[in-house]
Amino acid sequence: MMQQDLVHAIKSNPKYHELLAKRKSFAWILAAIMLIIYYGFILIVAFNKEFLGQPLSAGSITTVGIPIGLGVIISAFILTGIYVQRANSEFDRLTREIKEEVL
Amino acid sequence: MRMWQNVTAVLALSLVAGVALAAGDVGEVKKQAVNVPAIIMFLAFVAGTLGITYWAAQRTKTAKDFYAAGGGITGFQNGLAIAGDYMSAASFLGISGLVFINGYDGLIYSVGWLVGWPIIMFLMAEQLRNLGKYTYADVVSYRFQRVPMRTMAATGSLVVVVLYLIGQMVGAGKLIQVLFGLDYTYAVIIVGVLIILYVTFGGMLATTWVQIIKACLLLGGATIIAFGALYVATGGSMSPEALFRRATEVHAKKDALMRPGALVTSPIEAISLGLALMFGTAGLPHILMRFFTVPNATEARKSVFYATGFIGYFYILTFLIGFGAIVLLMPADSGFMVTNAKGVLELKGGQNMAAVNLAQAVGGNLLLGFISAVAFATILAVVSGLTLAGASAISHDLYASVFAHGRVDEQQEVRVSKMATLVLGVIAILLGIAFEQQNVAYLVGLTFSVAASANFPILIMSIFWSKMTTKGALLGGWLGLVSSTLFVILGPTVWKDVLGNAEAIFPLKNPAIFSMAISFLGIWIGSITDNSENARQERASFEAQDVRCQTGIGAEGAASH
Numbered sequence: 162m163m164q165q166d167l168v169h170a171i172k173s174n175p176k177y178h179e180l181l182a183k184r185k186s187f188a189w190i191l192a193a194i195m196l197i198i199y200y201g202f203i204l205i206v207a208f209n210k211e212f213l214g215q216p217l218s219a220g221s222i223t224t225v226g227i228p229i230g231l232g233v234i235i236s237a238f239i240l241t242g243i244y245v246q247r248a249n250s251e252f253d254r255l256t257r258e259i260k261e262e263v264l
Numbered sequence: 265m266r267m268w269q270n271v272t273a274v275l276a277l278s279l280v281a282g283v284a285l286a287a288g289d290v291g292e293v294k295k296q297a298v299n300v301p302a303i304i305m306f307l308a309f310v311a312g313t314l315g316i317t318y319w320a321a322q323r324t325k326t327a328k329d330f331y332a333a334g335g336g337i338t339g340f341q342n343g344l345a346i347a348g349d350y351m352s353a354a355s356f357l358g359i360s361g362l363v364f365i366n367g368y369d370g371l372i373y374s375v376g377w378l379v380g381w382p383i384i385m386f387l388m389a390e391q392l393r394n395l396g397k398y399t400y401a402d403v404v405s406y407r408f409q410r411v412p413m414r415t416m417a418a419t420g421s422l423v424v425v426v427l428y429l430i431g432q433m434v435g436a437g438k439l440i441q442v443l444f445g446l447d448y449t450y451a452v453i454i455v456g457v458l459i460i461l462y463v464t465f466g467g468m469l470a471t472t473w474v475q476i477i478k479a480c481l482l483l484g485g486a487t488i489i490a491f492g493a494l495y496v497a498t499g500g501s502m503s504p505e506a507l508f509r510r511a512t513e514v515h516a517k518k519d520a521l522m523r524p525g526a527l528v529t530s531p532i533e534a535i536s537l538g539l540a541l542m543f544g545t546a547g548l549p550h551i552l553m554r555f556f557t558v559p560n561a562t563e564a565r566k567s568v569f570y571a572t573g574f575i576g577y578f579y580i581l582t583f584l585i586g587f588g589a590i591v592l593l594m595p596a597d598s599g600f601m602v603t604n605a606k607g608v609l610e611l612k613g614g615q616n617m618a619a620v621n622l623a624q625a626v627g628g629n630l631l632l633g634f635i636s637a638v639a640f641a642t643i644l645a646v647v648s649g650l651t652l653a654g655a656s657a658i659s660h661d662l663y664a665s666v667f668a669h670g671r672v673d674e675q676q677e678v679r680v681s682k683m684a685t686l687v688l689g690v691i692a693i694l695l696g697i698a699f700e701q702q703n704v705a706y707l708v709g710l711t712f713s714v715a716a717s718a719n720f721p722i723l724i725m726s727i728f729w730s731k732m733t734t735k736g737a738l739l740g741g742w743l744g745l746v747s748s749t750l751f752v753i754l755g756p757t758v759w760k761d762v763l764g765n766a767e768a769i770f771p772l773k774n775p776a777i778f779s780m781a782i783s784f785l786g787i788w789i790g791s792i793t794d795n796s797e798n799a800r801q802e803r804a805s806f807e808a809q810d811v812r813c814q815t816g817i818g819a820e821g822a823a824s825h
Contacts, residue, residue, distance in 0.1 A: 168808045171815065181814060188386040199379045203538050206372055206524045207531035214523030222509045224522040230371040234576045237378050241385045245569040249562050256815050264817070
């Protein structure tokens with residue numbers, strides 16, 4: 162367990178609150194986007210199979226469902242990339258600054 | 265190292281015995297002839313990984329080395345190792361087989377297996393790294409009563425590990441029997457002995473490198489099969505449209521192959537399956553443990569990013585492999601279809617052998633041998649990760665924290681962990697033999713349901729909910745564990761299909777939507793009704809936990825070697 166005075170020093174640092182606010186909203190927004198994409202896909206599978214079964218273009222055998230399904234997989238990768246990009250630069254910089262100020 | 269040499273000798277003997285025995289059995293109907301290239305490549309893999317284990321054993325001295333590879337694994341390495349832990353032989357063979365039979369429906373499963381990863385990234389990866397030490401029980405017991413919380417978390421871990429182990433061991437035995445022509449019992453024993461060696465001597469460092477090598481082999485092998493099949497099946501044009509067109513011409517489902525079919529029917533079942541897959545991933549102890557092998561939160565995030573990329577790519581490959589198998593294997597004159605006892609034409613070795621047969625169709629016996637060796641390596645890697653997670657739950661959570669109340673020295677704890685590994689390895693062998701004739705397909709669903717309903721809720725709530733108390737966590741955790749297990753037993757897969765009753769008592773195959781709700785409800789009710797002095801202190805200590813969780817200040821650093 163951490164010493165109580167260190168906890169208070171960190172908690173009274175404005176950068177700590179900036180870090181928390183930014184990261185919290187960013188993480189939950191991305192999580193919500195992933196949930197919407199995935200459960201949107203599952204609900205289309207459950208309720209509107211015909212939509213996914215349409216040909217991608219006139220005469221093609223590839224259906225709309227193929228790019229959508231692959232799109233869900235690729236979106237998962239891109240979303241994690243977006244998060245790691247910002248977290249490993251901006252959030253880590255804030256964390257480092259907090260550490261330098263309180264430790 | 266004396267003991268080491270002895271065990272290696274025993275292992276070499278058992279391998280030789282296995283090969284010799286299998287060679288005498290070539291005449292049996294179910295088993296294939298001994299596959300020489302496959303055995304040579306597999307022995308090369310075993311020799312290589314045992315060499316790594318020897319190297320790792322020299323570097324594994326402290327408890328931190330044993331459980332977390334000294335915290336010195338990089339984000340990229342850990343990303344590969346996570347992918348290695350997660351891409352099981354069951355998903356490689358199972359999903360490509362599912363696509364072979366059902367087409368598009370296979371993709372629905374692949375998507376579900378992947379989408380848990382972003383959630384782990386956004387809500388758990390860095391938090392786990394900042395709060396935990398060796399196991400996820402460290403996180404859930406951080407501000408709560410140690411003994412009951414560790415007991416529950418260790419139980420949840422062990423249940424998941426044992427269920428997963430049974431599935432892997434039975435799959436291993438069957439697969440090796442088909443691919444190598446080895447006797448089932450020998451196959452299971454070889455797997456058990458090898459993982460005991462990897463884990464007891466090399467700990468997390470050896471286990472990590474076994475995962476990394478396996479991930480590279482599996483990704484490489486699957487890439488060769490997928491694009492080789494695409495090339496051959498489209499006459500060199502490499503156009504997916506041409507592949508899909510030929511597949512719909514060959515497959516009995518025709519155009520229906522390209523759209524969702526009967527596999528996912530009821531919306532509630534689909535959503536419940538989605539919940540189990542998504543949040544079950546975030547409750548697998550052997551996966552969670554991997555976050556303690558990196559030095560800091562920065563590397564923990566990187567590892568999830570790389571893992572998501574590798575795993576996503578792998579699932580896209582399995583989809584291509586399934587379609588390639590339809591075009592190249594399904595025609596009656598392909599030489600890969602056989603008439604079964606009912607007079608129906610089916611794939612040689614069953615639908616799960618689609619990827620393996622396709623390897624032979626694309627690259628002859630050499631590629632077949634390579635993929636067989638990769639499949640075996642895959643099983644070894646997954647089983648060693650599971651065994652290490654189980655052994656850690658026993659030594660770090662149960663022995664050191666619950667029985668010895670934290671009064672135990674590191675060396676003793678590591679010794680207990682090694683003994684636990686030995687016991688788990690033997691149990692895995694025995695379970696593999698005991699379940700040989702059972703249908704174990706339902707175990708995967710059960711494992712993910714339990715992980716999503718027992719482990720995930722207490723983990724996520726202990727990180728984010730300041731008002732949770734020990735009482736609430738215990739109520740929710742145990743309710744989740746019991747309800748998910750009970751619902752699976754009373755559900756269609758076990759009650760009807762395994763036990764042979766006419767009607768299932770619980771209507772859903774995937775109970776996660778209910779068992780997860782029960783677990784969260786239990787945590788909430790148990791916590792808000794808890795007015796004890798303990799509860800007050802636990803809520804008060806959330807502040808300090810959160811500061812460490814958010815900044816990593818006070819978290820364990822990397823070892824310097």
